[in-house]
Amino acid sequence: xxxxxxxxNVPIRLPDERWLHITESHSEMAGFYSDxxxxxxxxxxxxxxxxxxxxAMRGAQTDKYFVxxxxxxxxxxxxxxxxxxxxxxxxxxxRPKIWERQR
Numbered sequence: 487x488x489x490x491x492x493x494x495n496v497p498i499r500l501p502d503e504r505w506l507h508i509t510e511s512h513s514e515m516a517g518f519y520s521d522x523x524x525x526x527x528x529x530x531x532x533x534x535x536x537x538x539x540x541x542a543m544r545g546a547q548t549d550k551y552f553v554x555x556x557x558x559x560x561x562x563x564x565x566x567x568x569x570x571x572x573x574x575x576x577x578x579x580x581r582p583k584i585w586e587r588q589r
Contacts, residue, residue: 488519490526492540493585498526498556498564512570521546522569525554533581539567541578549573 489497500523509516521544529542535555542554550571558564572578 488523490523492526492542492556492558492564493529493532494558494561496558496561496564498558498566500566504566504568508566508569511568514571515569518552518569521552522554522566525552525569526556526566529554529585530587531578531583532585533578534584535581540584541581543575543578546571551575551578553578 487499487501489499492498500519505519508522515522525542525544528544530544531542533541533543535541539555539557542556544552546552550573552569553572554569555567556564557567
């Protein structure tokens, strides 16, 4: 199990069970394990979820984006809930944006 540091400097775990869930539910994510961790550590933007979770977004291809949904349980622990690829950036932009990369 590997971890990434969120923008709040919280270690975010990606347990094997979660990776299995991600690749079974979103088969297009197979082979993008390191991209999931990189999206948490170096996102283009972070959006607020509806239940206290965060959605980290990073460009993947010309018209696709990685989205990683994760939870910070405490200052010392967090975990990835799920991850997927999307073309629907406008739906993410409807959510409150809590952090954005400065260009």
